[in-house]
Amino acid sequence: MQQPEQQVPRVMLVDDQPARAAILERALTDHGYLVVARLPSAAGLLAQVSQLNPDVIIVDMDSPDRDTLENMALLQRDLPRPVVMFAGSEDEEIMARAIHAGVSAYIVDGLQPARVKAIVNVAITRFREYQALRDELEKTRGQLADRRVIEKAKGLLMARKQLNEEQAYQQLRRMAMDRGQRLVEVSRNLLAFADLLEG
């Protein structure tokens, strides 16, 4: 039989990035937690907190609503009372990890610290994964853009100097090595220069 204190912890998410919040919600659900709400901002949060009674609120570090939450955490009359987590110095390490991942958390007094940390750890992991995913995506985008520039420069050399593709590529590489620049920079300069001559 389920005892009241063994109830599934209720989590509220405040995050203006819906994709990230969705990933985190699924992860928390998979870990057996109950996500009671996913909010894009803390507007109306006080009413939501009173109504939905969360044990933990996970907030994006960059949310402008953090100060509002901070104040709620201090006010005894706004029930239930979320309190700022990480009250002891032994929690500094998890706090540092949370902040680096972009997570902040507020808990309602009474939830066992170990359970809170488990929830926060899930959030840290998902925020990190999401960031890595975005970084990867941006890198890929950047690489694709770079490749297009290099292809264009190669095409320019081939047309102007009657080179085949391999020769054009070798010439670009030699220029890059001579100048200590990246291939894409040399290509970009070459294209800019050509533009200038034709301009």
Next chain:
Amino acid sequence: MPEKKYVRLGFVPLTDSLPLVAARELGYFADEGLEVDLQRETSWATLRDRVLVGQLDGAQMLAPMLLSASLGLCGIRKQMVSAWSLGLNGNAITVSPSLYRGLAALAEENTPLGSVRALKVVIESRRRNSQPPLVLAIVFPFSCHAYLLRYWLAVGGIDPDKDVKIVVLPPSQMVDHLRLGHIDGFCVGEPWNSVAVLTGVGHCIVSGYDIWQNAPEKVLGMSQDWVVQHPQTMSGLLRALYRAGKFVDENLSEAVTMLTDGHYIDLPPELLTVSLSGRLAGGLTGAPFPAHHFHVFSRYQANFPWRSHAEFLLGQMQRWGQLKGDNLSPMVAQCYRTDLYRSAMRGITSLPVDDVKQEGLHADNWEAPGQPDAVSMGPDLFVDGNIFVP
């Protein structure tokens, strides 16, 4: 040689971010061999947390927030240090047009006391008519805004915890919430009072200066650990900020456009210059606030970390039930490092001899003992004529 060349400082976009921005834009940090990156933050809590865990080297902080973090009153407890106040004044109280009309009709005199007494009448009438309490916003529970607002309310016989509802909102959202009727007024730093007035959203009825002349406001805050590890970097930052403070004090209206030109604040520059040039309509009659009600970035020893300021702010925390216990002197000395200020500024400018001063004694400019020369100070009266003895 600074121990650290590349320094990250956090700020929340406000007019009083100007000294940090000027020190960077005018190359004063660079002259000290420092490359300073100013990182814009959207909340005071996140700015503080980033300093606590070392993601930022330091930041423009609310003076009471530095104290509350050192006391562990919100979140993790970590010894924070300031050796530099970034300026005096800069806040004001703005209310909705409907509340303003009520105050203007009821007030017996156009003074900060007259308006708060009228506010008490409004509050009592609302209570009799079973209307909900007025909602007033501040930017952070541990802030000079909170204590100025509470001080003014209390002088009028209003209990800030029972007679009104005080909420916290980010500065940039204050005007919108006032326009939408979510709040009835706010105490916030510039340019947000000017924005409310010039867009017709609110009336600025009392300046922070009206409540406490030349009150402390933001400080440069670091963790003690960081300061111990980077003494030369710290001195370099302070020397650059000294030059920046002097420059902006002397060229205020022109210098403030650095904030908008450099996109530190995304607002038209005209909104920032209004209060600084004595053109912000205020009070109950709309007579403009004199420019000296707003920012002081250098004169009157604005940058000295007066320990009496810290003591006063801690006293306000106790008064409003945020802090219990006493004998706070040792922690004041740990937080407000007059020694670091003096060692960085020796030979550059005259130094105050004392670490504390009485507040509320001077209606005019005055001189405090200094080395080698006496230092000039500004008025420091409280709205109720109270005297604070540290």
